[in-house]
Amino acid sequence: xxxxxxxxxSLPVTLGQPASISCRSSQSLVYSxxxxxxxxxxxxxxxSPRRLIYQVSNRDSGVPDRxxxxxxxxxxxLKISRVEAEDVGVxxxxxxxxxxxxxxxxxxxxxx
Amino acid sequence: QLQxxxxxxxxxxxxxxxxxxxxxxxxxxxxxxxxxxxIRQPPEKGLEWIGTIYYSGDTYYNPSLxxxxxxxxxxxxNQFSLRLNSVTAADTAVYYCATYYGSGSAFDHWGQxxxxxxxx
Numbered sequence: 001x002x003x004x005x006x007x008x009x010s011l012p013v014t015l016g017q018p019a020s021i022s023c024r025s026s027q028s029l030v031y032s033x034x035x036x037x038x039x040x041x042x043x044x045x046x047x048s049p050r051r052l053i054y055q056v057s058n059r060d061s062g063v064p065d066r067x068x069x070x071x072x073x074x075x076x077x078l079k080i081s082r083v084e085a086e087d088v089g090v091x092x093x094x095x096x097x098x099x100x101x102x103x104x105x106x107x108x109x110x111x112x
Numbered sequence: 113q114l115q116x117x118x119x120x121x122x123x124x125x126x127x128x129x130x131x132x133x134x135x136x137x138x139x140x141x142x143x144x145x146x147x148x149x150x151i152r153q154p155p156e157k158g159l160e161w162i163g164t165i166y167y168s169g170d171t172y173y174n175p176s177l178x179x180x181x182x183x184x185x186x187x188x189x190n191q192f193s194l195r196l197n198s199v200t201a202a203d204t205a206v207y208y209c210a211t212y213y214g215s216g217s218a219f220d221h222w223g224q225x226x227x228x229x230x231x232x
Binding site for chain 1: 149161172174210219220222
């Protein structure tokens with residue numbers, strides 16, 4: 001199975017400051033169709049996961065533009081340009097390229 | 113508006129079978145290119161994909177659970193179901209049903225989740 005490794009595990013951030021989460025895969029996530037199926041989810045406390053970003057960098061409707069995704073191959077990043085209180089939660093990356101879907105372990109974003 | 117809602121028993125004993133149903137509204141589960149999955153999350157832990165049933169009716173399961181799991185659908189009721197045999201305490205988790213459209217398994221709609229506890 002493809003192992004997804006996120007860092008850091010915990011990310012204390014001051015309100016209004018940027019935040020960056022890394023996600024690395026043990027194999028390339030480029031699919032045979034040329035697309036890279038790397039997705040980012042946000043899970044607020046007590047809520048279901050919510051998709052933020054799909055195919056590395058495509059932001060979902062309703063997702064604030066302070067969220068952005070980038071990367072290629074095996075190395076990906078989710079950035080929050082200016083953290084707001086509503087961004088508190090756990091962020092997961094997930095690969096959908098290889099048939100057995102796998103998630104990263106999660107990064108907990110909290111306010112300092 | 114596409115909505116999913118899980119239902120099923122919240123408490124099981126070891127060796128029993130977990131059975132959950134996901135009722136779907138807003139789209140037909142047999143509509144082309146919509147795929148339906150189950151994901152679980154043990155308390156205070158991360159997400160684990162269990163399996164997916166594709167719009168065609170084909171299924172694919174996490175190899176770690178394959179020997180115990182089955183996902184099926186009832187198109188007349190517009191719902192799909194999860195069965196997990198021989199449960200243990202390690203199967204205690206919040207179980208989510210979710211869906212995505214097209215390729216890439218990027219689940220974009222999730223149910224609210226249902227907690228299943230396994231205890232003697």
